[in-house]
Each structure stands twice: as structure tokens, then as C-alpha cells.
Amino acid sequence: MKIAIISVSKKGYELSSSIKEKLDSDSTIIKIDLYHKNVKEYFPYLFEEYDAIIAIMASGILIRTIAPIIESKVTDPAVLNIDDNGKFVISTLSGHLGGANKLTKKIANLIDATPVITTSTDVNKKLGIDVIAKDLYLSIDNSKEILFFNKSILDDKEISFVVNPNKNFNYLFEYLNNNTLEINVSITFSSKVDKDEIHAVLDEHELILKERDIVVGLGCRRGKECEKIYDALKSSIRELDIDLSRINKLSSAEIKKDEKGMLELSDKLNIPISFVNLEKLRLFESQDIQKSEFVKSKFGIYGVCEPSALIMAGFDSELIYKKTSYDGVTVAIAISK
Known part of the structure; x- marks a missing residue:
């Protein structure tokens, strides 16, 4: 999930910085950007570029600002509203498909606030x-x-x-x-x-x-055992609450095509694995991937698990789990549009 946090007051900005700091270590949060003031100017852009918007401001300002740009529960981002003192986190828009209700509970737990959710199915x-x-x-x-x-x-x-x-x-x-x-x-x-x-x-x-296709991108040190790669995979999908049977594909770079542990894992889980051509990885561009100068110096590419997952998930795919390391194994997870 890509999150924008926007505030209008000094206290609100301090709260937004605190929330960002707490979320930065969350592998399910792909990126977090902070915006301050200029609410009417920023919101149309935020609606297009982010999965979720956390608005730290009075509800009246928020509602009047987003009213003209709301389109559909299928496409609108999640919108949360928090007061300057961080007492209440309100799920305001796209509670279900946008994920606002779940994010509301997560943020409320992080800042010790009261979550406010009003959708009928949830309250009943x-x-x-x-x-x-x-x-x-x-x-x-x-x-x-x-x-x-x-x-x-x-x-x-x-x-x-x-x-x-x-x-x-x-x-x-x-x-x-x-x-x-x-x-x-x-x-x-x-x-x-x-x-x-x-x-x-x-x-x-x-x-x-x-x-939607869920693709797990894998990277590892040479000779990593199947069980170690499997442990890393299980840890990552546990954070996303995904069952193994929901994974559609595994992927990595072609430099790993003879990696015994990966091939054994594919057979063990009966999930196909694809190895992406190095030239495709070199040409691939995304603002969401983490670039490794070490990997670049060794193989001429900036990364393995994130770009290979995104490429195999197809055009306009997105990360739902950023590159995370587990004792010599890296995992990233992408989903098709």
C-alpha cells in the first residue's frame, strides 16, 4: 500500500511524522510521503497516485475537499481522518475495497487512538x-x-x-x-x-x-536451502494473511535459474517459477522498487525479487510486500491489476 499523509497544522505535521516513522518498518507499506497544507491543490494528485490518504485535519475541511473528486468505491483510495491530537482515527472513504477500515485499526493501534468505523456490515x-x-x-x-x-x-x-x-x-x-x-x-x-x-x-x-495474480519474487545467497527459502516465504505471506494456495507464481532473475533451493520449493509447493531475463530487469523502471548498488555492481541490475515479481505479475502490477530480508533470502510480492 502506498500512503500519503497530509496535515494542515504544526501539531498535525508532527503527528504525521510520527506515524510515518512507525510505518516505515512495515513491509506491507510500500512507501509513505508527507504533505503539508495546500490541501485543495494536493488532493486531486493524491487521489490518483496513492492507495490511501491519511488526512490530519478537521473533518469539515476533508469532506469539502474530497466531495468533488469522489468517483467510485471500486477506484477511490482509502481515506482516513485523524484529529490533531491523535485521539480518533476515522475510516472516511473506501472502507472495504480501498482498505480504509483495516488501515484505520492499524493506525489507531500504532498511536493509541480510538478507531471509528461506520460501515453497516462491520458494525453488525x-x-x-x-x-x-x-x-x-x-x-x-x-x-x-x-x-x-x-x-x-x-x-x-x-x-x-x-x-x-x-x-x-x-x-x-x-x-x-x-x-x-x-x-x-x-x-x-x-x-x-x-x-x-x-x-x-x-x-x-x-x-x-x-x-488477481499474486507473484512472489525471490532472491537468495548462492546455495540457500529450500527450507530456508520456504521459511522466508511463509513469514512474508503470514504478514499479508495469505494462504499458500492463493499464490499463483514464483519468480526470480535468470541468474538464479539453477538455484536448487528455489527449484525444489517450486516442486514442493506445486507453484510454477519463472526466471526473468537480465535484459528485461535492466530495462525495467519503477519508482517503488528498492535499488541495491551491491546487486548492480555484481549483476548489472538494481534488484531481483521486486522487479521480477512486478514483471511476472504483468503490466500495471503493484507491490503489496516490499523487499524484505530473511537470513540470506529476500522476498517481495506483487499483484496483477
Whole structure:
């Protein structure tokens, strides 16, 4: 997640600096930028460039500023509102698909504040269909159906999830098992459903959830054992709360194509691994990747795990887990658009 923190007062700026310092070590936060004053000038840019905006200011200023630029719950960034004293963190916009509700809880915990969340499914301890999509990294093709399904969930109606019997959907089953008190759901199987889709069905309504490709980029010291690489992978997906069955691909640079530990891991998990051509890595540009002068001096490229993950996830993909080191293993995770 890429976060912008914007403030208008001296006290607000001090709070924004404190929040940034606390979040900098979080591998799930790709970058954090601070903005101060010039609210009307900055906000249209922030809406385009960031996944989340934390606004430390009066709610009236925030609401009047964002009202003309709000477009859709599917595309709008998460917006949080915090008072200057850091007493309350309010999920203001895109609570589910944008991730504002989860981020609100995280920030409130970091600064010892009270989280304020008002979405109906959350306050009634129900699991919204758009929350499921966000948590499992699924896109929603027909987002107009979200309201119908969330109302049905609030009314305790049974939703049927239809999946392909020839695909491992352990990540879905585990997720639902952990949320059985929040949604009334049944699972049915049909070979007519694409393997990368989950169809939610109720009465004459259908909502299609589609997997976005999750690609784990790997780097390691020469000769690193499979189990060590596996331990690093498990640690990273634990932070994102991703089940192993949800990972679509592994990737690395072609200089690692004979790395025994990586090849064994691919076989062990039955997840394909791709090794990206060095020339593609040299030409690849992204403001989000961390550049290593050491790697550049040895191989002529600035990095392995982050760019290889982004390349294999496809055009316009994004990092959801920045390069993190685990005892000689580096892991980064990217997701397709």
C-alpha cells in the first residue's frame, strides 16, 4: 500500500511524522510521503497516485475537499481522518475495497487512538462481500451487485459460492472457516466456472470474484536451502494473511535459474517459477522498487525479487510486500491489476 499523509497544522505535521516513522518498518507499506497544507491543490494528485490518504485535519475541511473528486468505491483510495491530537482515527472513504477500515485499526493501534468505523456490515459484525474480495485479493467484475449481496448478508440470507472442482480453493475454505459466525454461506462446485473465479449466487443475482495474480519474487545467497527459502516465504505471506494456495507464481532473475533451493520449493509447493531475463530487469523502471548498488555492481541490475515479481505479475502490477530480508533470502510480492 502506498500512503500519503497530509496535515494542515504544526501539531498535525508532527503527528504525521510520527506515524510515518512507525510505518516505515512495515513491509506491507510500500512507501509513505508527507504533505503539508495546500490541501485543495494536493488532493486531486493524491487521489490518483496513492492507495490511501491519511488526512490530519478537521473533518469539515476533508469532506469539502474530497466531495468533488469522489468517483467510485471500486477506484477511490482509502481515506482516513485523524484529529490533531491523535485521539480518533476515522475510516472516511473506501472502507472495504480501498482498505480504509483495516488501515484505520492499524493506525489507531500504532498511536493509541480510538478507531471509528461506520460501515453497516462491520458494525453488525458481518462479513461484506467486498471485504472478502479485498482480503483474498480478488477483483469484482460487476460491482453494482455489491450492495445487493451485502444487504442479503445483513439479513442472514445464505450466499452460495460456486467454484471449479479442479482447482485448489483451500484459501477460500480456510478464510470462510475462520469467519463462520459472520456470513451464512454454502459451497457448490461446477466445471462451468473458470478456475480463477468464484461466483457468488443468490436468487437471480450473481457476483463474479476473480483472482488477481499474486507473484512472489525471490532472491537468495548462492546455495540457500529450500527450507530456508520456504521459511522466508511463509513469514512474508503470514504478514499479508495469505494462504499458500492463493499464490499463483514464483519468480526470480535468470541468474538464479539453477538455484536448487528455489527449484525444489517450486516442486514442493506445486507453484510454477519463472526466471526473468537480465535484459528485461535492466530495462525495467519503477519508482517503488528498492535499488541495491551491491546487486548492480555484481549483476548489472538494481534488484531481483521486486522487479521480477512486478514483471511476472504483468503490466500495471503493484507491490503489496516490499523487499524484505530473511537470513540470506529476500522476498517481495506483487499483484496483477
